[in-house]
Amino acid sequence: MNWNEILDSFQLQPEEIEQVTEKVYKIKANQQYYALKRTPYQEDVFGKWLAIQQYLDQQQIFAFAPIFQSKQKQPFIYDQQAIYYLMPWLERSTQEQPIDEYETVMHTIGRLHGTTMQSHPTQSLKDNKDTITAQFQQELLQYREQSLGYLRQIEAKRFMAPTELQFCMYYRDLLQIYDTLEEWQNYYVTELEKTEQMKYCLCHGNLQPSHYVVANPYTYLLNWEYAYMSSPTYDLTVYYQYLFQFHDCDMNKLKQAFLVYCQYVPLTNFEKSLFVLQILSPARLLHMATEQNNNRLDSLSYSMELERIYRTLLFGFEMQASVYQQLQAME
Incomplete structure (x- = not known):
């Protein structure tokens, strides 16, 4: 250099x-x-970076x-x-009266999404509704069969490895998640029929605490290299799933922060169901648990990583219950 x-x-x-x-x-x-x-x-993303930065300048978007x-x-x-x-160089704020970081971030990301909000028709999704439904059913069937197959495989052993025992302990919760996931898949398809437009905005792309600075009175987003245009639910999913992996995750504050976000971006029932489907996906857990040739981690690190992914799913399950309550209250 x-x-x-x-x-x-x-x-x-x-x-x-x-x-x-x-x-x-x-x-x-x-x-x-x-x-x-x-x-x-x-080279393949250099032009995208330039376009994003020019877009931020032209639209006078000050979230970053x-x-x-x-x-x-x-x-x-x-x-x-x-x-x-x-x-x-932005220093993180230190003050006697701590601020609610989650709400502060939701104000910032809500303004970013709100000021860049566009919409596009859902007709193409509606035209493929049968295909989407079939994909949902096939995906869920694969989750169930993969989980049961792996469970039978490890229960047939005389002695289980620690991570295999972990999966046995997770299995009952996974069955409940699969049932709930099926309900949300059906709800998604139902709401798709009622929805003419879906939101489309500039997403940060990799939202997590190390990628923003709370510098009173503003919160600045960092690392715009991953930014892209998509459904706002993808930013929410990345952020929430990152926080869900920690055992001391404050779910009450995260639920309140979600309500703060919805004041800026009023998500439709269809978009809320999309958010839930994303945070309830067990794909990462199943891949981690059943990957037999994973040699990049020692057994202790492997077990800890598996527990973090499982915890992410459990907190996601609690979050979906809160979203469901919101939908019930609106009806």
């Missing part, structure tokens, strides 16, 4: 350079602090941390197979 050339491109004369993470550097220059982010260059342009009037520079872009 040629520091002089990179920083000169942003017209900075550095006084201090500190590597904070593998990809982020804290730069002191001109009596101010900056964050320099490095990300691998990918601002990016300084280089001397060449570009939002980032290219150097040795990597892209570098420069932002202000």
Whole structure:
């Protein structure tokens, strides 16, 4: 890395350079602090990054941390197979009266989705309703058969491995999740028939606590490289599933945060059912549990990862119950 050339491109004369993470550097220059982010260059997405940044500038969307342009009037520079872009260094707020981080983030992501909101017709989905229904049925049947087949396989052993015993303990909950998933699949298809338009907006793409900074009075989103246009439910799913993996996840606050989000983006019943189908998907758990050639983790790490994925499903199940109550209250 040629520091002089990179920083000169942003017209900075550095006084201090500190590597904070593998990809982020804290730069002191001109009596101010900056964050320099490095990300691998990918030719197939380079144009997408430029388009997203231009879209943010043209639409004056301020949810993301601002990016300084280089001397060449570009939002980032290219150097040795990597892209570098420069932002202000934002410190996380520390104050005597703690704020509710979840609600604060939902205000920010709600504004991002709301200000970039578009809609497109659901007719193509309706035209393929029979195919979607068949896919749902086949998918659910595969989940049930895969779970039961694996359970029989490990119960036939004289001694189970710890992760196999874990799966046996999970099995009853999985059956309940499958039944609930089937109900939501049917609800999705029913609501699809009633829905003419579905929402479409700019999604952050990888929303998690390390990708935003709560800097009172604002919350700034970081890492727009993953941003894309899609249903707002995908951002919600990524964020909630990340938080669900922790045992001390505060579900009451997350349920309230969801209501805050819906004040900005009033999700239809169809879109809420899509959100539930996403957070209830057991695909990751089944893949992790039944993958026999997974040698990347030692047995303890493997067991802990399996438990995190299972916990994500359980919290997702609790979240869907809250969404269902909201739907019942509206009827």
